[in-house]
Amino acid sequence: MGEPERDREETLASLIRAAAGPGARPDAEARERTLRMLDAEMRASRVPREFPDGILAAFVAFIAALAVWVGLRIGGGSALRPDPSLWMPACVVAANFFFLPVAILVIVLRRRHV
Amino acid sequence: MGPEAAGDRDLARRVAAGDRAALRDLYDRHADLLFAFISARMGGAREEVEEVWQETWLAALRAIGSYEGRSRFSTWLAAIARNKIADRIRRRERDADPFSVVPPEALAAVADGRPLPEEVAACDATRAHVIETLAALPEDYRAALVARYADGRGVEDVAAILGRTYKATESLLARAREAFRAAFVKGEGDRDGRA
Numbered sequence: 308m309g310e311p312e313r314d315r316e317e318t319l320a321s322l323i324r325a326a327a328g329p330g331a332r333p334d335a336e337a338r339e340r341t342l343r344m345l346d347a348e349m350r351a352s353r354v355p356r357e358f359p360d361g362i363l364a365a366f367v368a369f370i371a372a373l374a375v376w377v378g379l380r381i382g383g384g385s386a387l388r389p390d391p392s393l394w395m396p397a398c399v400v401a402a403n404f405f406f407l408p409v410a411i412l413v414i415v416l417r418r419r420h421v
Numbered sequence: 422m423g424p425e426a427a428g429d430r431d432l433a434r435r436v437a438a439g440d441r442a443a444l445r446d447l448y449d450r451h452a453d454l455l456f457a458f459i460s461a462r463m464g465g466a467r468e469e470v471e472e473v474w475q476e477t478w479l480a481a482l483r484a485i486g487s488y489e490g491r492s493r494f495s496t497w498l499a500a501i502a503r504n505k506i507a508d509r510i511r512r513r514e515r516d517a518d519p520f521s522v523v524p525p526e527a528l529a530a531v532a533d534g535r536p537l538p539e540e541v542a543a544c545d546a547t548r549a550h551v552i553e554t555l556a557a558l559p560e561d562y563r564a565a566l567v568a569r570y571a572d573g574r575g576v577e578d579v580a581a582i583l584g585r586t587y588k589a590t591e592s593l594l595a596r597a598r599e600a601f602r603a604a605f606v607k608g609e610g611d612r613d614g615r616a
Contacts, residue, residue: 318530318537319598322605323570325542326551331457333471341475342448345482346441352483 374400430490437486447494448478454556454563455498461548462506473509477502495556523550532606554605562597569594 325331333341377397429450435443455477460470480501488497527547530537541547555563561583568579580590 320570321537321542322551323566326461326548327457327567327571331460332453333456337471338452345478348482
C-alpha cells in the first residue's frame with residue numbers, strides 16, 4: 308500500500324472510528340434490556356394470527372347452505388307462518404349479509420394502518 | 422434487491438407475524454448502527470440517545486407490518502429515528518438540526534485522501550453520514566470496515582471473524598473502502614442536489 312493510499316485509509320479509519328466506535332454503541336446491558344422490552348411489547352400486542360383457511364371455508368359453506376335452505380323454505384311459503392325454525396336461521400343469514408360491508412371496511416382499514 | 426435486503430424483508434414479515442427469533446435476528450443486525458446513527462444525529466447525553474433508540478425500536482416494532490421492503494430496512498429505521506429525534510429536540514427546545522449538512526472538508530478528505538481535522542470527523546453531521554453510508558453498504562463490506570476501523574482489529578482478526586483468508590480479507594477491505602468512499606461522496610452529493 309503506497310503513502311497516498313495509507314493516508315486515505317487513515318482518513319477513512321478516523322471517520323468510521325468517530326462514528327461507529329465503541330463509544331457510539333449501546334452497552335451490553337442496554338442492548339439486552341431493549342431487546343427484552345421489545346419482546347414484552349410483542350407478546351403484549353399479541354399479533355393476531357391468521358384465521359385458519361379450513362375453518363373459514365367451512366364457515367362460509369355453512370352460511371351459504373343456511374341461506375339456500377332459508378330461501379327454499381321461503382319459496383315454499385313457510386315465511387307466511389311465524390315459525391322460529393325459519394326466522395332464526397333467516398336472522399343469522401341476514402345479519403351476515405348486513406355485516407359484510409362493515410367487515411370489508413374493517414379489513415381495509417386494518418391493512419392500511421398495521 | 423440484494424440478499425441482505427431480502428433477508429431483512431423476510432425477517433420483518435416474520436416479526437409482523439409474531440416470530441420472536443426473527444425479532445432477535447433483526448435487532449442484532451441493526452441495533453448498533455441505529456444507536457450510532459441516533460448518537461450522531463442528536464449529540465447530547467448517552468441516556469437521552471438510549472431513550473430515543475428504544476423509542477425508535479418500539480415505533481418500528483409497532484409499525485413493522487407496514488414495512489413492504491421497497492427501501493432497505495436500515496433506511497426505513499433511520500426515517501423513524503429522524504422523526505423521534507426531531508420530536509425530542511422540539512420537546513427540549515434545543516437549537517440542533519437533525520438534518521444538518523456534512524462539512525465539505527469531510528467530503529474532500531474522503532475523496533482525495535486529504536488529512537481530516539478531528540473536529541470535522543467528530544461533528545454530528547459527519548458521523549451521521551458515515552453511519553448512513555455504512556448502512557447502505559453490503560453486509561460483508563460493512564462488517565469488515567466496522568471490525569477493522571471502528572473496533573481497531575488487525576486484518577488477521579477480521580479474517581477470523583469473517584471466516585476468510587488473510588489475502589481475501591485484504592482484498593475485501595480494499596473493495597469495501599472503495600465502495601465506502603464512492604457512497605460517502607455520492608450520497609452527500611445526491612442530498613445537495615435534492616435540496
